[in-house]
Amino acid sequence: GDVEAGKAAFNKCKACHEIGESAKNKVGPELDGLDGRHSGAVEGYAYSPANKASGITWTEAEFKEYIKDPKAKVPGTKMVFAGIKKDSELDNLWAYVSQFDKD
Ligand code: HEM
Structure with missing residues (x-):
């Protein structure tokens, strides 16, 4: 994945999510x-009860499946997002998102 392209793709997430130093809910x-x-x-x-009960560990594979179609992966999630279908964009997004450690 391409980190810079992933950063641009993350603009689709920014209405609802922060990432990086001093990121807040x-x-x-x-x-x-x-x-x-x-x-x-x-x-x-x-969180929604559905998210909490899902028992997912966020790895590359689980992340991509979720972002492709959040409601298919976690029925009842309150993340209202149509999803990203392009594999290359999912690769880039993971390359960007996975570089941030817990602070
Ligand atoms: C949850 C990623 C777009 C709202 C999550 C989770 C991930 C994620 C990984 C689960 C977090 C956890 O279990 O701790 C992303 C990415 C996005 C995106 C990468 C862009 C591609 C959005 C957008 C919204 C949104 C646009 C708002 C319209 C939420 C909400 C939750 C959530 C409300 C909590 C879900 C629940 O409790 O059921 N997101 N998200 N997300 N996201 Fe997103």
């Missing part, structure tokens, strides 16, 4: 340290 949870994080794990964020 907004409409959705902050996404720092996502690689290896368990679903529903950010403190102080009010």
Whole structure:
């Protein structure tokens, strides 16, 4: 994946998510340290029961499946997002998102 292209693709997420140093929860949870994080794990964020019960560990494969079609992967999620279908864009997005460690 191409980190710079992934950064541009992340503009689609920014209405609801922050990532990077000093990222805070907004409409959705902050996404720092996502690689290896368990679903529903950010403190102080009010997840849907569906997200919390999903038992996902966010790896590259799980992330891509979710972003492709959030409601198919996690029925009942409150993330309202049509999804990204292009594999190359998903590759780029993961390259960008997975570089941020938990701070
Ligand atoms: C949850 C990524 C776009 C709102 C999540 C989670 C991930 C994620 C990985 C699960 C986090 C966790 O379990 O801790 C992304 C990415 C996006 C995107 C990469 C862009 C491609 C959006 C948009 C919105 C949104 C545009 C708002 C319209 C939410 C909400 C949740 C969530 C509300 C919590 C879901 C729940 O509790 O059911 N997002 N998201 N996301 N996202 Fe997004």
